[in-house]
Amino acid sequence: MKRSIIITGGAGFIGSHVVRLFVNKYPEYKIINLDKLTYAGNLANLKDIEDKPNYRFVKMDICDFEGVLKLMQEEHVDGIIHLAAESHVDRSIKDPFTFAQTNVMGTLSLLQAAKACWEPLGYPEPCRFYHISTDEVYGALEMTHPEGIEPPFTTKASSGKHHLAYGESFFTEDLKYQPHSPYSAAKASSDHFVRAFHDTFGMPTVVTNCSNNYGPYQFPEKLIPLFINNIRHRKPLPVYGRGENVRDWLYVEDHARAIDLIFHEGKIAETYNIGGFNEWKNIDIIKVLINTVDRLLGRPEGADLDLITYVTDRAGHDLRYAIDSSKLQKELGWEPSLQFEEGIEKTVRWYLDNQDWMDNVTSGDYQKYYEDMYRGR
Ligand code: NAD
Numbered sequence: 024m025k026r027s028i029i030i031t032g033g034a035g036f037i038g039s040h041v042v043r044l045f046v047n048k049y050p051e052y053k054i055i056n057l058d059k060l061t062y063a064g065n066l067a068n069l070k071d072i073e074d075k076p077n078y079r080f081v082k083m084d085i086c087d088f089e090g091v092l093k094l095m096q097e098e099h100v101d102g103i104i105h106l107a108a109e110s111h112v113d114r115s116i117k118d119p120f121t122f123a124q125t126n127v128m129g130t131l132s133l134l135q136a137a138k139a140c141w142e143p144l145g146y147p148e149p150c151r152f153y154h155i156s157t158d159e160v161y162g163a164l165e166m167t168h169p170e171g172i173e174p175p176f177t178t179k180a181s182s183g184k185h186h187l188a189y190g191e192s193f194f195t196e197d198l199k200y201q202p203h204s205p206y207s208a209a210k211a212s213s214d215h216f217v218r219a220f221h222d223t224f225g226m227p228t229v230v231t232n233c234s235n236n237y238g239p240y241q242f243p244e245k246l247i248p249l250f251i252n253n254i255r256h257r258k259p260l261p262v263y264g265r266g267e268n269v270r271d272w273l274y275v276e277d278h279a280r281a282i283d284l285i286f287h288e289g290k291i292a293e294t295y296n297i298g299g300f301n302e303w304k305n306i307d308i309i310k311v312l313i314n315t316v317d318r319l320l321g322r323p324e325g326a327d328l329d330l331i332t333y334v335t336d337r338a339g340h341d342l343r344y345a346i347d348s349s350k351l352q353k354e355l356g357w358e359p360s361l362q363f364e365e366g367i368e369k370t371v372r373w374y375l376d377n378q379d380w381m382d383n384v385t386s387g388d389y390q391k392y393y394e395d396m397y398r399g400r
């Protein structure tokens with residue numbers, strides 16, 4: 024094999040898309056999916072590639088330094104793409120310890136293992152430690168708008184592209200970190216450790232900060248899959264606060280393509296923001312979801328608007344996220360391939376067509392998949 028790469032968190036939402044892309048696109052690479060299979064890890068996400076000869080699954084905790092080191096030595100690993108994390112803000116509010124353990128200590132354990140493996144060799148090309156982070160480390164943006172113009176208004180990115188926005192400022196790579204939730208605080212800390220390993224030990228690292236992803240295989244605790252499933256079953260839709268918060272949405276396969284590009288062509292020690300200039304208020308997305316599900320199920324459009332239920336706001340709820348991804352576009356030529364309307368239609372169809380996947384996840388049966396699959400191997 025030409026290269027041997029560990030992808031951590033490959034059984035999760037984004038990780039499974041990255042694993043699939045790499046396994047299919049690079050048959051000459053060995054792709055090792057290292058995942059602990061927490062509640063968020065689901066090997067059924069990778070059914071279509073699990074028998075490919077260049078794919079290996081290893082059930083392991085990233086905090087297991089000895090285990091990771093042994094695996095790296097055994098497999099002559101020359102690249103790590105690190106996605107494993109606790110990823111849900113609401114859970115981090117209830118249980119911050121687990122977030123510090125996995126996101127901070129787990130990242131540090133991986134960094135130490137990579138250092139132990141690569142430092143004696145002088146970090147030879149093409150060694151890379153690629154850390155996947157979030158835009159949430161930058162904190163929250165204001166909803167300011169030019170005099171007399173109601174948001175969303177059209178504005179122009181530094182790349183020259185026009186897009187709709189709810190405010191005049193954006194997350195750029197040079198912004199200072201101001202995380203608010205235990206989730207984003209833990210991710211911010213892990214980003215700092217990754218950069219420290221470059222600055223202190225010369226490890227070839229790269230960090231990317233991406234906006235909210237959506238698409239197939241997302242765990243139904245996050246807004247989009249949770250609401251699609253609830254609309255289908257006519258269950259209440261718990262909208263936090265007044266539904267006025269703004270998120271910047273990117274189709275997950277576009278994120279996976281960016282990760283592929285940056286892993287191969289990104290500059291060492293650089294940070295790249297990834298996002299699609301696609302800001303939406305939660306309440307507007309929710310209405311699009313209701314209309315789309317209703318239409319695809321043959322219900323009168325909007326029939327389920329009365330499912331909207333305003334509930335107590337999330338503690339410390341960040342008002343607005345908006346990524347400026349001009350650097351990535353200018354330096355590496357990346358652009359999202361899908362318009363939001365197209366991406367949402369595709370996503371809703373996928374969840375409606377894959378009710379078995381959803382039922383497996385919501386019933387908890389998916390956690391037996393690993394045991395059944397690996398029994399006797
Ligand atoms: P996810 O919660 O769907 O999946 C996380 C995966 O990590 C699961 O397979 C889980 O089993 C695994 N994992 C958790 N703890 C582990 C441990 N200790 N050892 C090994 N594996 C472990 O997450 P996601 O939404 O796919 O996010 C992946 C990464 O991308 C995260 O680092 C997240 O911070 C980042 N990110 C996510 C988004 C988003 O919108 N989902 C946006 C930007 C960045």
Ligand code: TYD
Nearest residue numbers: 112235244245246247261262263268270305
């Ligand atoms: P989420 O998918 O949890 O992503 P994040 O918190 O990382 O942005 O939430 C997206 C937005 O939707 C966020 O503003 C919180 C809101 N939200 C609700 O209003 N109700 C819900 O049940 C959930 C899960 C989220």
